[in-house]
Amino acid sequence: MTISPPDTMQRVVLAARPKGSPKTTDFRLETIPMPTPGPGEFLVRVIWLSLDPYMRGRMDESKSYAAAVEIGDPMEGGCVGQVIASNNPGFEVGDYVLDRFGWQSHAVGTGEATRKLDPKLAPLSTGLGVLGMPGLTAYVGLNTHGRPKAGETLVVGAATGAVGSLVGQLAKAQGLRVVGVAGGADKCNYAVDVLGFDACIDHRAAGNASDMRQKLAAECPDGVDIYFENIGGITLEAIIPLMNVHGRIPVCGMIGWYNAGALGAGVGDGPNILPKVWRTILVSRLAVTGFIIFDHYDQYPQFLKEVSGLISQGKVIYRESIAEGLDAAPEAFMKLLEGGNFGKQLVAVSNDETR
Amino acid sequence: MTISPPDTMQRVVLAARPKGSPKTTDFRLETIPMPTPGPGEFLVRVIWLSLDPYMRGRMDESKSYAAAVEIGDPMEGGCVGQVIASNNPGFEVGDYVLDRFGWQSHAVGTGEATRKLDPKLAPLSTGLGVLGMPGLTAYVGLNTHGRPKAGETLVVGAATGAVGSLVGQLAKAQGLRVVGVAGGADKCNYAVDVLGFDACIDHRAAGNASDMRQKLAAECPDGVDIYFENIGGITLEAIIPLMNVHGRIPVCGMIGWYNAGALGAGVGDGPNILPKVWRTILVSRLAVTGFIIFDHYDQYPQFLKEVSGLISQGKVIYRESIAEGLDAAPEAFMKLLEGGNFGKQLVAVSNDETR
Numbered sequence: 234m235t236i237s238p239p240d241t242m243q244r245v246v247l248a249a250r251p252k253g254s255p256k257t258t259d260f261r262l263e264t265i266p267m268p269t270p271g272p273g274e275f276l277v278r279v280i281w282l283s284l285d286p287y288m289r290g291r292m293d294e295s296k297s298y299a300a301a302v303e304i305g306d307p308m309e310g311g312c313v314g315q316v317i318a319s320n321n322p323g324f325e326v327g328d329y330v331l332d333r334f335g336w337q338s339h340a341v342g343t344g345e346a347t348r349k350l351d352p353k354l355a356p357l358s359t360g361l362g363v364l365g366m367p368g369l370t371a372y373v374g375l376n377t378h379g380r381p382k383a384g385e386t387l388v389v390g391a392a393t394g395a396v397g398s399l400v401g402q403l404a405k406a407q408g409l410r411v412v413g414v415a416g417g418a419d420k421c422n423y424a425v426d427v428l429g430f431d432a433c434i435d436h437r438a439a440g441n442a443s444d445m446r447q448k449l450a451a452e453c454p455d456g457v458d459i460y461f462e463n464i465g466g467i468t469l470e471a472i473i474p475l476m477n478v479h480g481r482i483p484v485c486g487m488i489g490w491y492n493a494g495a496l497g498a499g500v501g502d503g504p505n506i507l508p509k510v511w512r513t514i515l516v517s518r519l520a521v522t523g524f525i526i527f528d529h530y531d532q533y534p535q536f537l538k539e540v541s542g543l544i545s546q547g548k549v550i551y552r553e554s555i556a557e558g559l560d561a562a563p564e565a566f567m568k569l570l571e572g573g574n575f576g577k578q579l580v581a582v583s584n585d586e587t588r
Numbered sequence: 589m590t591i592s593p594p595d596t597m598q599r600v601v602l603a604a605r606p607k608g609s610p611k612t613t614d615f616r617l618e619t620i621p622m623p624t625p626g627p628g629e630f631l632v633r634v635i636w637l638s639l640d641p642y643m644r645g646r647m648d649e650s651k652s653y654a655a656a657v658e659i660g661d662p663m664e665g666g667c668v669g670q671v672i673a674s675n676n677p678g679f680e681v682g683d684y685v686l687d688r689f690g691w692q693s694h695a696v697g698t699g700e701a702t703r704k705l706d707p708k709l710a711p712l713s714t715g716l717g718v719l720g721m722p723g724l725t726a727y728v729g730l731n732t733h734g735r736p737k738a739g740e741t742l743v744v745g746a747a748t749g750a751v752g753s754l755v756g757q758l759a760k761a762q763g764l765r766v767v768g769v770a771g772g773a774d775k776c777n778y779a780v781d782v783l784g785f786d787a788c789i790d791h792r793a794a795g796n797a798s799d800m801r802q803k804l805a806a807e808c809p810d811g812v813d814i815y816f817e818n819i820g821g822i823t824l825e826a827i828i829p830l831m832n833v834h835g836r837i838p839v840c841g842m843i844g845w846y847n848a849g850a851l852g853a854g855v856g857d858g859p860n861i862l863p864k865v866w867r868t869i870l871v872s873r874l875a876v877t878g879f880i881i882f883d884h885y886d887q888y889p890q891f892l893k894e895v896s897g898l899i900s901q902g903k904v905i906y907r908e909s910i911a912e913g914l915d916a917a918p919e920a921f922m923k924l925l926e927g928g929n930f931g932k933q934l935v936a937v938s939n940d941e942t943r
Contacts, residue, residue, distance in 0.1 A: 465866060484870045490863045507862045508845045511820060514878040515839045521876040523869040 238276060238317055242267050243559050244307045245336035251292055260563040268341050275319035277340050282580040283311040283361035284566045286488045308336040311366060313357045331360045336562050338582055352587045362577035363551040366526055367395035370485060372536045373529040375400050378483035378522045379459040383408030386453050390414040390464035392424045392433055395577035400461050401430050402549045412452045414468050416572040445471035465490040473513050484523040552576030593631060593672055597622050598914050599662045600691040606647055615918040623696050630674035632695050637935040638666040638716035639921045641843045663691040666721060668712045686715045691917050693937055707942045717932035718906040721881055722750035725840060727891045728884040730755050733838035733877045734814040738763030741808050745769040745819035747779045747788055750932035755816050756785050757904045767807045769823050771927040800826035819844040828868050839878040907931030
């Protein structure tokens with residue numbers, strides 16, 4: 234089977250480094266000649282692009298765990314695609330593959346870190362969400378760093394997002410009390426009614442950290458044993474005094490601070506609350522551990538087995554939010570950073586019989 | 589053998605809760621009638637009182653891992669003393685004992701948490717220092733929470749203090765590069781020349797966090813793997829960007845903030861650097877773990893064996909700073925909080941043939 238590739242492809246490049254929240258003009262949609270795969274390479278038509286909060290960090294020059302995207306280079310991102318030409322014996326035309334192909338309609342792959350997907354086992358898009366990097370992030374963060382025990386209380390932010398929704402469902406399956414934090418009544422209702430969380434607090438309805446603390450305290454009568462950190466900001470400030478002795482804070486992300494300029498500049502609003510946080514870490518013997526999923530791919534097989542089992546038993550539910558077309562990616566990404574998505578954010582880059 | 593106790597005893601009570609640094613008027617020396625031990629109790633004449641930074645926390649009303657000292661109650665503290673009257677068959681007159689008898693010349697004990705000391709094995713005062721709580725704190729913090737590996741770099745503050753000096757010497761014995769932070773040239777010279785640290789930085793000669801960072805970076809060419817946190821303040825701010833990936837920060841104390849009012853109020857000077865610290869925890873996958881020695885007394889026998897062995901081999905050196913008389917305790921404590929002590933701070937409460 235040979236599929237003749239078009240003459241050109243599209244990509245979204247970083248046009249300018251954002252100051253605070255990214256703007257439309259920080260991105261540029263380009264049409265460029267279709268590349269030709271060299272020896273050992275293959276050409277992929279992208280079907281799904283994943284949008285994730287970590288991408289905001291790649292747009293800054295400041296130190297991160299991965300190199301920044303250079304101005305004029307395509308934005309980074311995980312994708313599912315189909316091989317349409319191949320000089321690599323390991324990858325045949327028609328194969329479905331997952332790799333970091335970026336915000337592009339087509340990409341050349343080497344196969345080094347490419348994983349093949351079987352579209353009969355699960356919808357291809359799950360390879361970017363509940364069964365992909367966000368799912369593994371939730372699994373490792375909860376189990377390795379959160380060390381959950383039945384009867385404990387867990388709080389997780391971005392509760393309906395790709396990571397947060399799985400953290401909460403996995404914790405419920407292990408017998409914990411789960412309290413989510415999300416933006417808006419719709420998401421909060423979904424977290425409780427559909428995902429089965431015990432409670433969910435609307436951070437948009439909370440005026441400040443002290444208001445937030447009161448609401449959290451009311452839903453966590455026995456205090457908080459695990460705070461799965463993916464938002465930072467007032468939720469973190471609110472929760473610190475509620476942490477139980479020997480509590481755990483796996484630090485996975487801080488979307489609430491990504492856009493504030495807080496991370497680039499290194500400072501946030503208001504007074505310096507570091508002494509308060511540091512003191513609570515001491516007094517309550519907290520374990521605050523940062524983790525990056527790249528360090529934990531060894532857990533992938535076990536994760537895949539466990540979570541795909543839970544999905545087929547109906548114990549894990551996932552939800553996707555789909556933007557149509559690569560040109561819709563910047564806007565969908567900006568919306569994601571503001572919490573405007575509802576479920577795992579994907580871009581449908583091209584049509585496919587599997588969709 | 590019967591020793592007839594005097595009719596009165598002395599104690600130092602908390603007269604007022606300090607605002608910021610404690611003042612002389614926050615303490616009061618009292619003479620009260622000598623108590624009589626009841627059934628199962630014994631009376632102790634205190635020989636040595638230990639002064640430790642954690643006592644500053646007990647003077648505040650704010651939440652800590654132990655109850656605050658009430659106004660009018662004696663200040664808390666670990667002591668070595670001798671039994672001078674006993675209604676407890678487990679404790680004989682003449683026995684040397686260690687317990688939390690407080691800032692007092694005499695105290696009644698029940699024996700519940702009292703440990704007997706053999707003055708022939710080691711000087712009695714070491715039970716309050718290198719072979720006591722501060723020593724165990726250093727041992728557990730370094731080994732359990734710091735997880736040192738030969739070839740790594742460790743930074744420790746209050747480098748000539750009871751905890752810091754042992755942390756550094758134990759780390760040197762395990763093949764780490766050890767950089768201390770201390771106040772003044774004398775202490776820094778002692779850390780390098782006597783304790784064998786690779787370098788020691790004088791925080792009094794460093795103007796601000798950025799100056800401090802430059803000095804630390806110069807002495808830690810391979811970055812910092814373990815920051816043993818016992819000071820907070822500008823050293824913490826300086827060191828955060830120098831932490832290596834997978835670095836560990838055992839949080840043992842924060843003397844640099846105890847007096848600033850920072851901990852009571854929960855806020856420190858300058859802008860809110862929590863986002864910067866939180867981001868580094870994520871990006872560099874740091875493990876920041878608070879610990880309190882009360883949770884780790886199970887390691888005491890192993891610690892005692894190991895560290896007393898190192899002392900007798902001359903591989904661990906300790907230094908004491910002695911104030912004479914219970915009435916000298918408040919001033920010695922205030923000096924300790926300002927870093928004016930040099931080595932483990934003790935108060936010689938009474939004379940004894942073992943001194």
